[in-house]
Amino acid sequence: MHNLLRFIKINQFLLLFLLIEGFSVFLLLKNNSYQANAVIKFSTQYTGFIRNYMATFSDYVDLKETNNYLIEENAKLHALLKNETSFSDSTLIRDKHYHYYSAKIINNSVSKRNNFITLNKGSRHGIKEGMGIITKQGVIGIIRSVSQEYAIAMSLLHREFHVGICLKKNNHNGILKWKGFDYKSASINDFPNHISIVIGDTITTNSHSVIFPEGVPIGTIKNIRKNADDGFFDVSVSLFEDFNQLNYVYIIHSDEAAEQLKLEQKIPADE
Amino acid sequence: MNKHFIKYLGLLPVYVLLQVVVLNEVLFSAYINPFLYVILIINLPLKTPKWFLLIYAFLLGFSIDLFSGSLGFHSTATILIAFVKPFISKITIPHNILGDTDEITLKKVGSKAFIIFSLFLILIHNSCLFVAEHLSVNLALFGKIMASSLVTLIIVLITQLFQQDK
Numbered sequence: 001m002h003n004l005l006r007f008i009k010i011n012q013f014l015l016l017f018l019l020i021e022g023f024s025v026f027l028l029l030k031n032n033s034y035q036a037n038a039v040i041k042f043s044t045q046y047t048g049f050i051r052n053y054m055a056t057f058s059d060y061v062d063l064k065e066t067n068n069y070l071i072e073e074n075a076k077l078h079a080l081l082k083n084e085t086s087f088s089d090s091t092l093i094r095d096k097h098y099h100y101y102s103a104k105i106i107n108n109s110v111s112k113r114n115n116f117i118t119l120n121k122g123s124r125h126g127i128k129e130g131m132g133i134i135t136k137q138g139v140i141g142i143i144r145s146v147s148q149e150y151a152i153a154m155s156l157l158h159r160e161f162h163v164g165i166c167l168k169k170n171n172h173n174g175i176l177k178w179k180g181f182d183y184k185s186a187s188i189n190d191f192p193n194h195i196s197i198v199i200g201d202t203i204t205t206n207s208h209s210v211i212f213p214e215g216v217p218i219g220t221i222k223n224i225r226k227n228a229d230d231g232f233f234d235v236s237v238s239l240f241e242d243f244n245q246l247n248y249v250y251i252i253h254s255d256e257a258a259e260q261l262k263l264e265q266k267i268p269a270d271e
Numbered sequence: 272m273n274k275h276f277i278k279y280l281g282l283l284p285v286y287v288l289l290q291v292v293v294l295n296e297v298l299f300s301a302y303i304n305p306f307l308y309v310i311l312i313i314n315l316p317l318k319t320p321k322w323f324l325l326i327y328a329f330l331l332g333f334s335i336d337l338f339s340g341s342l343g344f345h346s347t348a349t350i351l352i353a354f355v356k357p358f359i360s361k362i363t364i365p366h367n368i369l370g371d372t373d374e375i376t377l378k379k380v381g382s383k384a385f386i387i388f389s390l391f392l393i394l395i396h397n398s399c400l401f402v403a404e405h406l407s408v409n410l411a412l413f414g415k416i417m418a419s420s421l422v423t424l425i426i427v428l429i430t431q432l433f434q435q436d437k
Contacts, residue, residue, distance in 0.1 A: 013321040017354045020329050024350055027336075028343025028403060036342050043337040047291075054292050109295060109339070111304045113404035116340030152340050181302070181411050 040152060041145045044118070048150035051106040051118055062247055069248070073136050098213055101125060101251040103133075108155070110183035110243045115155040117141055121251065122149040131253045132211040138218050138241030139163050139205060140249050151251075157183055157243060165218060166206040167197065173206050176218065176237065183243045185222060188235040193226055203237055210257040275316060275372065276323065283331055286311055291338040294426075302415045305423040306345075308335060309396050310430055312353055313389050314374045317360055328353035348400040352392045363388040377431035389427055393420045 008015060030036050107118035121127050123146045133140040133153055141153040141161065154161055157178050165176045165188065172195050174188045191197060201221045207214040222238040286308045294305055312328055332346030339345070360375070364384050369375065377385045397420045405412050 013325075013354075016322055016325050017350065020325050021347065021350045021354070024329065024332070024343050024347040026343070028347055031341050031343065039342060040337075040340060047338050050288075050292075107338075111302075112339070113401075113406075114341060118340070180405060181415070 037145050041147050044145065044147045044150045044152055048106065048118060048120075048147065052120055052150075055104070055106040055120075065245075066247055076136060097254060097256060099253045099255075101127065101253075102248060103127075103151075103251050104248055105246050106150075108243070108246055110155075110157055112157075113180050114159050115157040115183075115243075116144075117153045117155050117246070119143075119151045119153060119249070119251070120149070122147050122151050124148050127151050127251055128253070130211065131251050132209075133249050133251055134212065134216050135241055135246070135249050138239060139212055139216055140241065140243075140246065142211060143251065155243065156186065156239075163212065163218075164206045164208045165203050167191075167195075168202040168204050170195070171206075172197075173208070174235075176203070184239055186219070186237050186239060188237060189227075189232055191233045191235055193231055193233050197221060197224060197233065197235065199224060210254075210261050211252075213252065213254075275319070275374075279311060279315060279327065282311060283327075283334065287331070287334045287338070290335060295339075300418070302411075302418045303422050304419055305426050306393075306396065306400075306419070307423065307426050307430070309349070309352065309393060309423065310427050312349065312356065313392055313427065314376060315356075316372055316374050317357070317364075317369055318372065321357075324353045324356070325350060344400055344403055347403060348396045351399050352396045355395060356392060359388060359391045363391065376434050377428070378434060385431070386424070386428070390420070390424055393423050393427070397423070 027036065101121060103119040103121040105117055106120050107116075109115045117133070117140065119127075119133075127143060127146050129143055129146055131143045133142065139156055141155045141158070143151050144154045145152045156163070159178075159180075162175050162177050164173065166173045172191065174190050176186050176188050178186045188203075199221050203218045203221065205212045205214060205216040205218065217240055219237040219239040221235055223236040225234040227234050290306065290308045294307055308331060311331060312324075315324060315327070328349045329346055332349035333342075335345040335349075336342050364375070364380050368380055368384075373379055375385070375388070380388070394416070397416045401412055401416050401419075402408065
């Protein structure tokens with residue numbers, strides 16, 4: 001016992017270091033757990049308040065750009081409205097019905113491997129975990145944690161984010177992921193190399209997702225490389241959306257999605 | 272010593288806010304993200320009680336983590352440099368320059384020793400942080416570590432120019 005106490009006394013710096021460092025690494029590894037989420041949710045109430053306050057300054061600077069953005073979006077919506085009425089047949093296979101909530105980004109990063117976005121809408125506005133975030137020119141992320149006034153979303157620029165995509169010209173499906181470093185491009189590694197793709201082809205979301213609507217534009221193919229090992233293309237996609245200049249986004253949610261998910265979960269995975 | 276405790280605990284929220292509100296927002300390039308807050312660990316006097324050094328490093332890293340949406344990354348890296356700081360200082364800073372309560376600043380230890388000492392700590396901090404984030408080691412990551420470390424060092428040196436003489 002005496003020896004043990006002496007050992008602790010001599011090595012107290014090392015032991016304290018191991019204890020605190022161990023706790024930190026534990027936090028790091030447990031980042032996806034319920035507990036970590038609870039900590040983030042709690043702290044977002046306060047960090048969100050500070051962010052929101054700071055965002056009011058940048059709002060004035062961005063007014064002109066925001067105006068342009070809204071005008072463009074308006075034009076696009078007008079065009080869409082016109083097409084909708086002239087093709088009444090298409091209503092037969094109506095898309096899932098989506099609710100749109102507007103939200104402002106009050107914090108965002110692009111330089112890390114796993115990036116998060118903080119939004120100024122929370123559970124008080126009807127936002128829930130698992131809702132999708134889009135803009136007129138791309139998929140942005142998925143809500144991961146919600147406090148009363150704020151929400152934190154996993155950005156497309158995150159290791160665990162993948163979105164189902166298809167080639168606009170021939171509906172070939174694939175999965176888009178982000179490989180880190182360059183926030184202007186993402187990659188697809190599961191196009192088999194017998195299909196015809198060329199640089200400049202447009203990529204949109206596919207119809208399989210329960211989170212994102214079909215046909216949200218994502219980007220164009222920037223570079224194609226044949227992977228000799230596995231018979232698939234390594235495709236890099238240049239994203240339409242500039243993640244470093246995000247300002248206003250839409251949080252979307254479909255009631256039918258829950259039903260689809262429930263139905264799909266009834267089928268055991270091994271069948 | 273108590274004077275230093277209070278000073279550094281007071282500086283903590285200032286540097287955390289400076290980091291998350293200004294430096295994390297200014298995107299120099301996808302490869303560069305300076306972490307000025309390590310200056311607090313660099314400046315702490317050599318004879319700071321070890322327990323204070325480690326717990327202070329944890330508080331500092333954890334505060335930055337809370338703002339970045341994922342826990343553990345910055346605290347792990349910051350505690351690591353707090354731990355290696357006494358060893359690094361032994362090999363880079365000449366003996367008998369510093370009194371017990373002197374902070375480690377550019378003026379006190381001289382520019383050469385200070386630059387080497389800071390660069391060591393910053394490199395260890397950035398390597399630990401980026402490797403934990405990317406979970407891989409490749410040339411692009413190496414470039415990111417180097418670029419970020421150099422820019423952090425430059426900003427750290429700039430802050431040293433504004434330190435007042437005592």
